[in-house]
Amino acid sequence: MSKIKVVVVDDSALVRSLLAEIINRQPDMACIGTANDPLAAREMIRELNPDVITLDVEMPKMDGLEFLSRLMKLRPMPVLMVSTLTERGAEITMRALEMGAVDFVAKPRIGVSSGLRELGDEIVDKLRIAAKAQVRRLTAPPPSAGSGSAGATTAPTAAKPFGRLSTEKVICIGSSTGGTEAIKEILVRMPADSPAIVITQHMPPGFTTSFAARLDSLCRISVSEARDGERILPGHAYIAPGGLQFRIDRSGANYVAVVEDTPPVNRHKPSVEVLFKSAAKVLGPNAYGVMLTGMGADGATAMKEMRDAGSYNYVQDEASCVVFGMPKMAIQAGAAHEVLPLLQIADALTERIRSSGGAVRHRI
Template sequence: MIKVMVVDDSALMRKIITRILNSDNEIDVVMTARDGIDSLEKIIRQKPDVITLDVEMPRMDGVETLKRLRKQFPEIPVVMISSLTTENAELTLKCLELGAFDFVHKPSSKSIDMSIESVSDKIVDRVKKAFENKDKLSNVTPILIEDKTTLEKKELKTNLTKLVCIGISTGGPNALMKLIPRLPTDLSASILIVQHMPAGFTKAFSERLDKMSKLHIKEAEDGDKCIDGRVLIAPGDFHMKVRRQGIDLVVELNKGEKVNRHRPSADILFLSAAENFGRRTLGVIMTGMGNDGAEHLGDIRKAGGYTIAQDENSSVVYGMPRTAVELDNVDKVLPLKDIYREIIDFSEK
């Protein structure tokens, strides 16, 4: 039985989340807390296996609470519950930097009950996955950056030498914040990223990652050119693919059917890259649950491109990379710390 602590300043929300979690016969909500201070006092008496934590709370918000939880109880995974506002998106990303396992966003709705019930399956799923991957918490170590840091960036070129396509999910924001800032400003490649994340969060994430990197990073817009030194992140709820437009390679966004339960889907990106850029493409599949990207990563390989997967030890959830390896669609398996070097080497070949 997975013992869970629910932390939320709303008594109604605590009741609803408790009901959702207790409806699963593998989960037992053993205690609730009204804010961060309350949770830190109660957790000493009975340690839960997993904590769900509201982002926005009085007295002590989710960010400060998470800092203290990670310091005092680093072995307990935390799943953030966040409403979709610009401020909350930024706070949620801060929590992922600090080592939260994952987050579930509450859709906007006039009825709180209906809003949270609509993501009940996700809440149960994230809690179970957090428990299953407790031993991987060392892979979501805090990212220490100064919010006001601005790095010098070179002017964007107009050419495209190589294309790097990354598919990533659970554990992704933390992993990308360790990977992308290590890439040089003169990288001879454009990077396209499918990070499973709701609409609204991808823009905030792009802006945050841009502050940390020497590359030019933005949320992708329809028609954006793929050029060396540019990183484009698929917007939440849109598939991202590439197509030829004269001599250019451009991004195309669409709201087609979900693939592997996701929109954006890494498989959509990988297939289009294989068809339009072939052997000059590097496909990278990283930490995440499920199998998105595993199948069409193989198309990049078949087209003469190169493919790598993040290894199990450094992945928060070894789902997507595992499936790709099992399908024999991967040329090399690497720990997170070595992927940046492989990207640089590929761009220079």
């Protein structure tokens, strides 16, 4: 079996050395080159033809975003961003994911040497996933606020209002690698009075705030990080905060968010399994499940529990996934009612909600 060939692009000699060391310890991968700026990286990529590159978000001579944009237009390939745990770093990372980066890791601002070594397993796991990911050529610039979604074949049009149909229905979305863009493609197509939407996207602390703010600027619905105890309302989407678990519960006649610092489930925090299990218990037939691109099996078992409790479930198809892991496992678990290309899910979902009539009063 040939090794995964990695090129490391970072302006820090220490980070380049540490990443090369972490990569070269793996029996199935090799760091075949390091570059201290994008111009050197461009020549190295041309000569060495790597399977995946790591790319710092802030670089000399040409910033990481500009280099990524050119790369994804001219020579699309898997890219793992190396981000800083700052507000600016998080915003840049969200833009990089829009441009086609497969995933990211967050390097610590202090204690870089020990911090990166502690992240070693996560880094090599994400490199393995990235090397197998389906990447697409960047054909248009990422959208500005209110302009709709990048990469869609047509701009999303205003959907018809739901009216009172949305009162007790809740859409539950789970995703991982590639999910930030997949979630956006669905949310920008939802009308302002959409049923409430609850979302778990695998993401570390410090990045979900920027993710929610970016979506809120693009969508007709309001998008925010979930806060413990807040009411789950139509016309709003709630994203699990990075590093915390998120589930839905009932308080009297209302649905409420529960955000808590409990252990990882399926190695994830937040975990799709936690959200979907609560949906099966609390929402029953008032839930709609959506499983999007991602590695692993998180949420598959719980999505089957949702189906058994009466929910109607959509799963993203392999051709439109960046990584066909979580959707594949949900299908194998018997959780899916429909398997659809990403750009068809929102329309199918809204039409089904309209045709299903009013909410079901679900007794716990």
